[in-house]
Amino acid sequence: MRTRPLKVALLGCGVVGSEVARIMTTHADDLTARIGAPVELAGVAVRRPSKVRAGIDPALVTTDATALVKRGDIDVVVEVIGGIEPARTLITTAFEHGASVVSANKALLAQDGAALHAAAVEHGRDLYYEAAVAGAIPLIRPLRESLAGDKINRVMGIVNGTTNFILDKMDSTGAGYQEALDEATALGYAEADPTADVEAFDAAAKAAILAGIAFHTRVRLDDVYREGMTEVTAADFASAKGMGCTIKLLAICERAADGGSVTARVHPAMIPLTHPLASVRGAYNAVFVESEAAGQLMFYGPGAGGAPTASAVLGDLVAVCRNRLGGATGPGDSAYAQLPVSPMGEVVTRYHISLDVADKPGVLAQVATVFAEHGVSIDTVRQSGKDGEASLVVVTHRASDASLAGTVEALRGLDTVRGVSSIMRVEGE
Amino acid sequence: MRTRPLKVALLGCGVVGSEVARIMTTHADDLTARIGAPVELAGVAVRRPSKVRAGIDPALVTTDATALVKRGDIDVVVEVIGGIEPARTLITTAFEHGASVVSANKALLAQDGAALHAAAVEHGRDLYYEAAVAGAIPLIRPLRESLAGDKINRVMGIVNGTTNFILDKMDSTGAGYQEALDEATALGYAEADPTADVEAFDAAAKAAILAGIAFHTRVRLDDVYREGMTEVTAADFASAKGMGCTIKLLAICERAADGGSVTARVHPAMIPLTHPLASVRGAYNAVFVESEAAGQLMFYGPGAGGAPTASAVLGDLVAVCRNRLGGATGPGDSAYAQLPVSPMGEVVTRYHISLDVADKPGVLAQVATVFAEHGVSIDTVRQSGKDGEASLVVVTHRASDASLAGTVEALRGLDTVRGVSSIMRVEGE
Ligand SMILES: NC(=O)c1ccc[n+]([C@@H]2O[C@H](COP(=O)([O-])OP(=O)(O)OC[C@H]3O[C@@H](n4cnc5c(N)ncnc54)[C@H](OP(=O)(O)O)[C@@H]3O)[C@@H](O)[C@H]2O)c1
Numbered sequence: 040m041r042t043r044p045l046k047v048a049l050l051g052c053g054v055v056g057s058e059v060a061r062i063m064t065t066h067a068d069d070l071t072a073r074i075g076a077p078v079e080l081a082g083v084a085v086r087r088p089s090k091v092r093a094g095i096d097p098a099l100v101t102t103d104a105t106a107l108v109k110r111g112d113i114d115v116v117v118e119v120i121g122g123i124e125p126a127r128t129l130i131t132t133a134f135e136h137g138a139s140v141v142s143a144n145k146a147l148l149a150q151d152g153a154a155l156h157a158a159a160v161e162h163g164r165d166l167y168y169e170a171a172v173a174g175a176i177p178l179i180r181p182l183r184e185s186l187a188g189d190k191i192n193r194v195m196g197i198v199n200g201t202t203n204f205i206l207d208k209m210d211s212t213g214a215g216y217q218e219a220l221d222e223a224t225a226l227g228y229a230e231a232d233p234t235a236d237v238e239a240f241d242a243a244a245k246a247a248i249l250a251g252i253a254f255h256t257r258v259r260l261d262d263v264y265r266e267g268m269t270e271v272t273a274a275d276f277a278s279a280k281g282m283g284c285t286i287k288l289l290a291i292c293e294r295a296a297d298g299g300s301v302t303a304r305v306h307p308a309m310i311p312l313t314h315p316l317a318s319v320r321g322a323y324n325a326v327f328v329e330s331e332a333a334g335q336l337m338f339y340g341p342g343a344g345g346a347p348t349a350s351a352v353l354g355d356l357v358a359v360c361r362n363r364l365g366g367a368t369g370p371g372d373s374a375y376a377q378l379p380v381s382p383m384g385e386v387v388t389r390y391h392i393s394l395d396v397a398d399k400p401g402v403l404a405q406v407a408t409v410f411a412e413h414g415v416s417i418d419t420v421r422q423s424g425k426d427g428e429a430s431l432v433v434v435t436h437r438a439s440d441a442s443l444a445g446t447v448e449a450l451r452g453l454d455t456v457r458g459v460s461s462i463m464r465v466e467g468e
Numbered sequence: 469m470r471t472r473p474l475k476v477a478l479l480g481c482g483v484v485g486s487e488v489a490r491i492m493t494t495h496a497d498d499l500t501a502r503i504g505a506p507v508e509l510a511g512v513a514v515r516r517p518s519k520v521r522a523g524i525d526p527a528l529v530t531t532d533a534t535a536l537v538k539r540g541d542i543d544v545v546v547e548v549i550g551g552i553e554p555a556r557t558l559i560t561t562a563f564e565h566g567a568s569v570v571s572a573n574k575a576l577l578a579q580d581g582a583a584l585h586a587a588a589v590e591h592g593r594d595l596y597y598e599a600a601v602a603g604a605i606p607l608i609r610p611l612r613e614s615l616a617g618d619k620i621n622r623v624m625g626i627v628n629g630t631t632n633f634i635l636d637k638m639d640s641t642g643a644g645y646q647e648a649l650d651e652a653t654a655l656g657y658a659e660a661d662p663t664a665d666v667e668a669f670d671a672a673a674k675a676a677i678l679a680g681i682a683f684h685t686r687v688r689l690d691d692v693y694r695e696g697m698t699e700v701t702a703a704d705f706a707s708a709k710g711m712g713c714t715i716k717l718l719a720i721c722e723r724a725a726d727g728g729s730v731t732a733r734v735h736p737a738m739i740p741l742t743h744p745l746a747s748v749r750g751a752y753n754a755v756f757v758e759s760e761a762a763g764q765l766m767f768y769g770p771g772a773g774g775a776p777t778a779s780a781v782l783g784d785l786v787a788v789c790r791n792r793l794g795g796a797t798g799p800g801d802s803a804y805a806q807l808p809v810s811p812m813g814e815v816v817t818r819y820h821i822s823l824d825v826a827d828k829p830g831v832l833a834q835v836a837t838v839f840a841e842h843g844v845s846i847d848t849v850r851q852s853g854k855d856g857e858a859s860l861v862v863v864t865h866r867a868s869d870a871s872l873a874g875t876v877e878a879l880r881g882l883d884t885v886r887g888v889s890s891i892m893r894v895e896g897e
Pocket residue numbers: 050051052053054055056084085086087088090102104118119120121122125143144145146170171174342343344345348
């Protein structure tokens with residue numbers, strides 16, 4: 040066993056970073072045994088140097104992250120600051136100065152993963168980021184390594200705990216969106232500004248990362264279709280229940296049936312209560328993977344939180360340290376397949392559409408004609424009405440998103456259709 | 469990219485091996501891209517050379533596995549023969565001749581893992597065996613690598629598909645054990661001789677492997693307490709339902725509360741219907757992992773079958789080939805913690821005990837006294853009786869297996885106790 044310790048620079052010491060530092064200290068002996076050499080916290084970069092940080096030697100704390108990364112003796116940089124800058128520059132600087140990098144930064148990885156991977160390769164270093172997707176759940180390593188001999192066809196998951204908490208509340212209590220969001224905020228599950236979660240920016244970043252790994256293809260954040268969950272209503276949940284479904288915000292990465300292209304999207308969707316993802320409660324995450332040989336796999340666990348996220352960061356830290364000792368690098372980025380990413384219009388799925396219509400004879404025939412004209416085949420229709428007002432709930436067979444959009448536009452043009460009150464995709468069947 | 473192919477010797481071409489060969493051929497380009505060099509099937513060892521094997525070049529087929537392994541130009545040996553010999557000797561011979569090894573052989577790994585790992589280390593080669601536990605489910609890599617920075621406290625799983633199929637049938641149809649087994653046999657889920665599955669030898673081998681990896685400790689097959697599921701009755705399922713539970717054959721590897729020792733055991737147990745493992749249907753496998761930082765994780769998927777098992781074998785093959793190209797070895801065996809493995813008597817859990825008793829006053833008091841004398845605290849008692857015969861169902865609080873065994877022995881000695889009709893552990897609460 041080597042005794043010169045591997046030196047770790049910790050950039051950020053907030054929710055995740057403080058747990059990383061704590062575990063590095065309390066479990067130092069285990070880490071040493073598993074890596075084959077001791078690891079030493081060589082410096083901790085923060086914004087507020089005077090903040091008291093339990094268990095952190097104040098002499099290690101600095102506000103000059105750049106100088107820490109440039110010291111030249113750092114083996115591994117752990118980036119848990121978050122955001123684009125200064126994280127991006129710090130990571131590339133780390134590579135330039137010979138360090139490998141472990142990051143939990145989904146926003147940055149989704150936006151600039153290609154450039155960061157290229158920098159890692161250029162300098163012969165590792166870039167690991169298991170914590171960036173689904174927190175503690177081992178997902179990136181299983182997709183990249185365990186399934187390296189298989190062909191992944193679909194990744195479908197609940198990858199944002201905040202929105203799952205809100206949707207689960209709406210489902211179990213009948214609450215509306217705002218009420219459920221308020222409770223999530225009060226309990227600390229939602230941030231003061233919940234935009235990144237509820238508008239699905241966070242989930243979209245994760246979808247881009249997952250699709251890239253699953254399909255060995257470069258998937259940019261802009262390639263991901265994104266629809267938030269702020270419009271989901273109690274009425275949608277009631278409709279879903281009527282169909283034996285619930286509603287989840289899903290990240291879905293799919294290979295087209297002909298294998299020639301892929302899609303990535305994030306939106307609320309109805310899924311059958313019998314689907315394993317339907318029973319994922321509270322702030323938990325779960326990801327369902329379908330591959331050619333392995334079949335259906337599911338990975339489940341806490342998608343966020345200081346300690347769970349730190350578990351993933353430390354797993355990466357051990358791997359990266361072992362690679363350094365062995366003079367090797369791990370399996371890095373792989374985009375050899377270079378499949379085109381198709382736009383949302385080419386996604387094929389099922390739809391649940393609620394229409395407010397005039398309560399008079401012939402409306403259903405008119406509506407059905409519009410669906411038929413756009414090549415969207417109807418599975419079931421439910422009609423209900425009173426006082427001259429009526430509603431129609433249509434569930435379709437599989438059709439392209441473009442055909443559905445055309446259908447909806449045409450429906451809106453009908454005199455007898457007062458409004459399209461909700462459109463929701465139906466997945467997992 | 470290197471163009472000299474890596475040479476793979478396939479030992480065994482049955483259910484799993486034939487799928488490995490098929491995928492190596494049909495997905496050759498993907499494997500090449502992911503490994504960084506082509507892989508070539510250099511030879512296939514079987515018992516019956518004349519059997520027609522679709523897609524396998526007859527010129528590659530041999531019955532002399534030893535000569536194949538000794539050829540000297542083999543980079544990776546894939547052992548999917550099964551059983552102890554000749555698999556064991558072939559694997560050690562492979563290391564001696566410079567090859568790394570991928571195996572799916574749980575029986576061999578559980579019995580001789582230590583010696584095989586030592587041989588791998590001695591020759592600087594890899595020994596990977598993701599397929600040996602829970603088929604396609606990535607489990608060994610997540611436990612060994614993703615959770616390398618965490619402290620695993622418990623691994624509890626359904627790791628045998630045959631017995632889960634049988635128990636699921638009994639649960640859903642009310643069938644008895646024999647009837648459910650017959651159906652499993654007819655459908656090909658159980659072998660003609662189902663002993664290895666139903667007496668839990670297979671699950672015990674997997675428990676030994678999982679406990680060793682989870683706790684960085686040598687756990688031998690003899691260290692695993694093993695109880696099969698042939699005695700589980702329809703009446704047990706009825707009792708379980710009354711408690712909001714179902715019955716599963718569980719492999720449970722636990723760290724003692726004081727952290728100073730571990731246990732590994734396999735037996736049928738009641739678990740609450742709300743536990744994620746309760747809803748694992750048919751021949752699926754699932755493993756629940758509890759660790760200090762990550763919390764509760766679950767891994768779910770097909771635990772057997774040719775293609776799923778081949779998926780795991782090929783994931784290992786890619787990793788081992790990459791390691792070879794990089795001149796490195798992966799994270800191998802780790803038993804540094806050297807925790808003692810405690811006997812079953814020290815396991816602490818809850819129990820569900822059914823007694824046939826005389827239907828007269830004072831029996832419950834007598835029975836309760838016996839429990840109290842052995843330090844086993846009672847949670848609930850249900851009494852029912854007719855015609856001078858009565859039954860008592862006792863559910864205990866947590867107690868050691870030794871205390872429970874003492875209690876049961878004393879109960880059997882009571883005049884008023886006609887028999888102990890079932891004892892089942894209650895887990896997952
Ligand atoms: N929290 C989770 O559950 C979770 C889960 C998965 C992934 N992640 C990812 O993990 C990363 C960190 O998240 P977090 O929740 O730990 O964030 P956080 O609690 O806000 O902590 C951020 C840390 O970075 C420091 N920092 C900010 N700007 C800095 C700068 N310019 N130079 C040096 N230090 C700076 C802060 O210093 P001060 O302490 O002085 O303010 C703080 O210690 C993010 O990428 C996030 O997406 C988080």
